[in-house]
Amino acid sequence: MKQRRATAKRKAGKNESALLAELRGIGKSYDGGVTALRDISFSVRRGEFLSLLGASGCGKTTLLRILAGLLPSDTGTIRWQDGARPGETGFVFQEPALMPWASVAANIRLPLRLLGIDDRAAALRTREALAQAGLEKFGDAFPHELSGGMKMRASLARALIVKPKLLLMDEPFAALDEIARFKFNDELLSLWREANCTVLFVTHSVFEAAYLSTRTLVLSPRPGTIAEEVRFLPAAGGVNTQFRTSAAYASRVRKLSEALERAQ
Ligand SMILES: Nc1ncnc2c1ncn2[C@@H]1O[C@H](COP(=O)(O)OP(=O)(O)OP(=O)(O)O)[C@@H](O)[C@H]1O
Ligand SMILES: [Mg+2]
Numbered sequence: 001m002k003q004r005r006a007t008a009k010r011k012a013g014k015n016e017s018a019l020l021a022e023l024r025g026i027g028k029s030y031d032g033g034v035t036a037l038r039d040i041s042f043s044v045r046r047g048e049f050l051s052l053l054g055a056s057g058c059g060k061t062t063l064l065r066i067l068a069g070l071l072p073s074d075t076g077t078i079r080w081q082d083g084a085r086p087g088e089t090g091f092v093f094q095e096p097a098l099m100p101w102a103s104v105a106a107n108i109r110l111p112l113r114l115l116g117i118d119d120r121a122a123a124l125r126t127r128e129a130l131a132q133a134g135l136e137k138f139g140d141a142f143p144h145e146l147s148g149g150m151k152m153r154a155s156l157a158r159a160l161i162v163k164p165k166l167l168l169m170d171e172p173f174a175a176l177d178e179i180a181r182f183k184f185n186d187e188l189l190s191l192w193r194e195a196n197c198t199v200l201f202v203t204h205s206v207f208e209a210a211y212l213s214t215r216t217l218v219l220s221p222r223p224g225t226i227a228e229e230v231r232f233l234p235a236a237g238g239v240n241t242q243f244r245t246s247a248a249y250a251s252r253v254r255k256l257s258e259a260l261e262r263a264q
Pocket of ligand 2: 060061062
């Protein structure tokens with residue numbers, strides 16, 4: 001009996017350590033009287049690719065901003081597990097949100113400046129980040145001289161330069177054409193696998209959620225609540241381009257479309 005209890009405790013401990021954050025009863029209303037979110041509860045587990053799927057205006061950005069510590073919630077709590085703090089998150093906004101007056105290199109370097117990393121180390125890491133983003137020739141350029149895809153690449157590089165444990169992404173590829181979006185999806189999956197980080201990805205595209213996620217939370221229309229959870233085996237996408245035309249992918253898309261339909 002004692003042993004069984006000990007085993008149960010160990011198991012619980014193991015599950016607990018897989019948690020990155022736990023949200024309970026999060027609600028938010030804006031001054032104008034709009035209730036954006038109501039009673040949102042879910043956990044974020046280490047290493048997962050978690051998507052939040054919902055219609056426009058259901059409160060996805062609001063939820064991500066609350067998680068990033070950029071906006072206070074009215075109700076509820078967020079419990080971060082040891083070693084994970086909002087400061088260790090990277091945020092990719094709906095718009096690339098680059099500072100127009102600063103060079104691409106200065107934009108990418110900003111989080112290091114905010115963390116007080118010394119100039120030499122910051123310069124080296126910025127050079128590496130520029131190269132990784134395929135922007136090595138554009139460090140001295142200004143954001144208006146970049147294409148939409150390049151701006152998004154710079155914005156991603158800026159989020160990744162702090163090697164975040166949690167990457168919060170708000171419809172990052174919505175403004176890109178389909179070819180670029182597919183490419184970014186694959187790059188993101190490779191990055192996620194290599195960096196071993198956790199991704200929380202906001203989208204209104206069932207296709208994108210089906211391609212990328214290991215788990216998807218389907219939100220109801222405003223006020224956003226969690227209507228359903230859909231789990232997939234670790235992402236099969238990315239590594240092989242055939243996945244997009246496979247029956248497995250089509251079945252994921254169908255599952256998510258049906259869940260989204262039920263949530264309306
Ligand atoms: N700063 C604000 N002040 C007042 N209302 C706001 C503010 N930001 C968002 N809202 C309202 O809260 C609701 C949820 O907005 P939010 O931006 O979180 O939705 P979303 O799911 O991200 O939508 P989209 O998919 O279009 O980006 C909307 O009705 C919006 O009008
Ligand atoms: Mg939004």
